[in-house]
Amino acid sequence: MMQTQTRGYLRRDRVFDFLAPSISDQLDRSHGTLLYMENVSVAFDGFQAINDLNFYVDNGELRCLIGANGAGKTTMMDIITGKTKPDTGRVVYGKNVDLLDLNEAQIAIAGIGRKFQKPTVFENLSVFTNLELSMADNKSIWWTLRSKLSSSQCDWIEQTADLVGLKEMLTKPSGYLSHGQKQWLEIGMLLMQKPLLLLIDEPVAGMTHQEMDKTGELLLSLAGDHTIVVVEHDMEFVRSIANRVTVLNQGTVLAEGTMEEIQNNDDVRRVYLGE
């Protein structure tokens, strides 16, 4: 049993060792754009979920992605993270990394982190340990459990907890956290991997207003050093954080611009308000 587990982790180590230096060395961010999706299409059993999509995200941007249910938002994230391979099109990271050549694990290692809607923290483990287990330079959980953290690693865990508003909760089991706090912990867990691009699916669903405000502040504080794409349905929240908003409809970009431009866009009004 233990042997099988260890072997699994070792396999993961091998991916780390072989990829971690090469991708970050290769990644050319001199260009303003961090992510390119060009002419991307994917069909599921003949249903065109993504249809000739063109989507570009600049370095350091905080982009909101909105659109009705079924518009293709999740599928888009699945394509960026390698979970779904498109039928046609290009998906490029930096100027020169073809994400279509990489698998999910390699894309994560290349610095693209994803937060799903439902928190997936280890409830029985402390906030500290949850963050620790997510650390980028940890070779494996096996390794973590057997070795001591360096003081710079401890600092990094504490700084991250502070950033996501959980410094006072470090020793508490994660199961004690509120729904909002669990969401922040998970954002913290993503940050432990020092991602360049964060994809965040509906961060404020189920949150109180106060938690929503704090989440907005957190995402705004992360932008710049990180590039963030947020999928969100709560328009009040989107309005509070958005610079640029992309509206997805039937698998393609319907409109893009500031919140004001989006609200006054004829195509958006036609689709959403039936005008």
Ligand SMILES: Nc1ncnc2c1ncn2[C@@H]1O[C@H](COP(=O)(O)OP(=O)(O)O)[C@@H](O)[C@H]1O
């Ligand atoms: N694996 C799949 N198999 C079949 N249909 C899918 C699959 N994934 C998504 N779809 C369909 O593609 C469309 C877009 O879905 P999705 O990307 O989840 O939209 P959104 O996240 O914007 O609500 C939906 O009609 C959905 O039913």
Ligand SMILES: [Mg+2]
């Ligand atoms: Mg979705």
